[in-house]
Amino acid sequence: MLKQMNSLGIFKNDDIWFPTYYTYMTLWNYSDASEKLARSLAESGAVKLMTLNLGHKPYLDNMHSKNVYYVLKASLSILHNIARCTGVKHHFKEIKTAEVVMPLISSNDEFLKSIAMLTLAYIVEEEENAKLIDETNTIKNIVTWIHRALENKQKRRFRGFTPWELTQGLAKLAVNDSNKAKIIEEGALGDFLSMLRHTDPKEQANSAECIWTLSFDKTVRQAIIDFPELVPALEELQEHENTVVRKNVKGALWLIKGENDPAASSNRPHSALAPKNHIFISYSWNEKELVKKIYNSLAAEGYKLWVDWEQMGGSTLQAMADAVENSAVVLVCMSERYKQSPNCRTEAEYTFQLRKDYIPLMMQKRYRPDGWLGAILGAKLFFDFSGKYPYEKPLQGLLKELRGRGKSAHPGGVNSVDETDASPDAVQPVVNNVALTTSSPSTPINSLATTSATCVAMNHEHVENWLVSKGLQRFSNAFSQIDGQLIWQLKKMRETAPEYFHNSLERQFGMTLIDILRFNAALDSLH
Template sequence: MKEHAQHDTMGSSSSAARKPNSVTHKDQPVSTQRPRHGTENIESTAGAGKTQTMDLLLPANNEDDVKTAQDLQRDHPELFYVFEEMHSLIEKLEENQKSTWQWLDLQESIESSMEASYFKHYKKKRVLGRYMALLRAAGSFAEAYGDALEEAGLTAFTARTVESHQADAPLGFLVMLRSVLLNYTDSSLYFCEKLADTGIFKYFVEDLKESRTHLEDFDDVPDDCFVGSIGVLYNSARNPAIRQTIRKLDTVSVLLPFLKSKSEKVRLLVLLSLANMLDEDQNDLLLADDSVFDFILFILERAWKYQSHRFDGFSVEEVIDGMTGLAKNDSNKTLLVKKGVLPRLMNVLRDSSSDEEIEKAVKCVWELAFDEENRKDFNKNKELMDLLKQRKTSSDNAVAKASEGALWVLQMKTKDENKKSNKEQQVDISGHVMISYQWGDQKTLLQVKELLKADGYKLWMDVDNMGGSTLQAMAEAVQNASVVLVCMSERYKESQNCRSEAEYAFSLQKTIIPLLMQREYKPDGWLGMIKGTKLFFDFSGKYDFNKKLIELSRELGEKGKGLKADVVDGEVRTSAAVLKAAPVDAARGPATATWSNKDVHNWLVKSGFSRHSSLKDLSGEDLVFLKKLSYKAPEFFYTYVKGDLHLNDLRDIRRFSEAVERLN
């Protein structure tokens, strides 16, 4: 929904920016203060081949954020003075926390840090949002917001509650701060994550609860307060990683009554918000009155007919994106098709001149195609299939990737069909271990990958974000896998590429081992079905990483250790693996991996470690793994011995290392 001059609305998107759908705030006045460093001087410095970073200590969260912020400074000298104003704002907020809040001064600082002319330039706005996320801003904002509400005597920020507070200093500060939050949740999902950690979302849910008691106020155009509150939640819910935080505030139940509003704008804004918040169980609340699906299709049809491809500020691509969000819940897929979504999507695929609209339409078809009945019907629709094949050759990379993904799913066989064609299929332990994951979890999984490689496993992991353009490579990786590690999170569940991988592995009856990557996440829907009752390994950070890795290695056993394929970062090579030779062991007797608990106990006694209770739970397989780590990943080995096995004395560490090295 495009920006209007008089009130907050959904954000617009330009062809150049390719921005995601989100809620933004009206333009705020630009401060009359001028920057300490003029733009011209900075640009001339950059043009001379030099770089400039601020001398003052960056108010960032950690060293990595400092480095990233300095990279942004270097890459965007034209924004340098805005960065400085941001620093000044955070420093003032932190100083005020130690004394009495100076609301008017802080309001002016916020205004100075908001370069309103950039809010319609999405690329620059995105840089500013990212930069704000890197600063220690979120925590300071949350504390200031709560204190300002309390000092103003408000329990909620609504049109009714603020009517009698027009002259209060904290109120002006709150208006400006809400504008910052709305604009930067619009432009940075990372900023949304930072806010989620502060607990600030509870204030916006309280606003909506209070507004719910006066639903008659929302029979016309929604007011700024309502749109501001729902806007921050809507923008943040686009990030699957923090949806649980939003759900725990009972946000879905708070929003549902607004679907009865007489205002089409209110209903659609709420429906698009719910599309990103509903889980499988809560979706039943929406299905209780399926007229909401007729409503969103009606809005799409109206927007498509206008020359601007907008209706009441809502764009075609925005409405389609909302429908795709609703279709993430599998029970909605068939219903949307029955309601007539496909002909409308085909209109876009056939006649639109906008790559953004076409991409959204293709992704919606892709999502709907995960339903088996829809898939059968879509395959019979020759025009649809021809349109997708045509769009697969698009010069727009995003459109081409989405089209390839949709076609791939449409051609995918079911588990029963694969059973018929692979009656004598057996698990081939000589294949590799495939890591199927969502990009946000890469850092943790690279650690898993390297340490499993050190233990002799062959790994296939898409490290270079190959995505839809190489779906065939992904398919071959699944086909050649002994085991597929399905790395579960809400982001994984929402990803169409990830679902394509996981369901393909499931259809081929591959051994699937689930890894939990998001704390307290409970897989539901299609991902819950694939997980089933399988044992999963929690790498969300709740438990010790090293222990979980050893448990995972034990579960894998010999699967993925064969010599048929040496697999590195998504490339499969048909050659024997070349591993660094282990130290020759002169010891004799049964292989350590076969040791019983008594054998391990005897070894501990013989090696002089019987008094160390932290070693008593080690198995023979664990000892073999530790031996391999000692020469494949020595830094990890010594960290584990000291931190987890509690051998802190240098002599004990040396003796234990030597004893492990002598194992056979």
């Protein structure tokens, strides 16, 4: 309807303008209340239309007109509501919405200025973060607005925004590790304390979630511990009747009290019924249905799995820690929502700290992990379950990569566990590791047999000699931390994720097209 009225000219006459006005009003209000509607709008082209409105010079030149101003205000507000959804960021990236919205931060209109900042908090990429923060004072402004909303005792709003809405935007910025200290420096902790002590569960839940996210930074965590009455306020809410409040509070306290440190594991009580040698699946609630499909496929193959189907987070962190500690391998289900979730980060970082073997799975189309999740992924092989390839292709790759780890020793026996299903009689898996032959550093590369077993036995010197023998000696430094096992992983990555493989060679190793062709030929020599 809006596209059709646009083609007619929305200001041509009242017969066009009034339907346009009421349509924008409806979308503005209901996209705020319904994530399903907001997501549908993104998929129907609304992001492009609203972005075109905001960048339309005649509209910007005539902002003094009441009706034109309304279109701009409604368009930006609808974009903000859409931006709060997960998995829609690519719509904004494709048409460069951030570049169109950024100038509005300098607007004299306070409403447009504030909604522009909040929208950008959701849609900017990690690498664009510095520009948003340094040039616009976004963090300082949002913290100030939270404070003013709290000061407004009657309405508890500032420029139409509640404290919990503003904190929700701030929490998205807090995911970026470089923003954490800045949020503390701007004085957010005092406002979080006020929100924790308020009676609104949304305020309590969002402030606790933001504290949880901030606590991944060691220095910031200490500032939280030192802030008067903040930790006691969290402790008072540990048994709150609201499950989201309880989850976020316990998650924050888990990090604040150092329970995420593997060294603290020996001091914690452990369940005698804890399952062992299973596959632990770390995932975001948004991907639950796809995770269930993968779960059922692996269970049908005789694998034993641990999954927290209720995603209760804080109330089951002890169970999570036990399950990760006793797992044979961890599946990390990557997506935009996974990166934003402090619960998911807690699981992923605990896995990483324990040096547990983990296998990344891509769950979202057009998603490229960055920030802390990108750091954990590194150059590791991942399997793409986003729908880009037929389901069976990544599944077969995953089964091959698991090599029987987490598999029940007795086909047809108990092969799956979750937080409430930790039977002491659970059968133990058979772990079929590849037997590796070893070579001394002085062994010439040409004397190594061309099997995967001997390939993965190559040490760093062998890899360097191999590169030299293939005319790729200038990459010796770039590959200095890569041994034969990782070379073999790269070869498998080329088969299962060719696009990511070639992008990685270009982006992370600085290879030209000729270099990539030579490297591919070198990999072909390894059988």
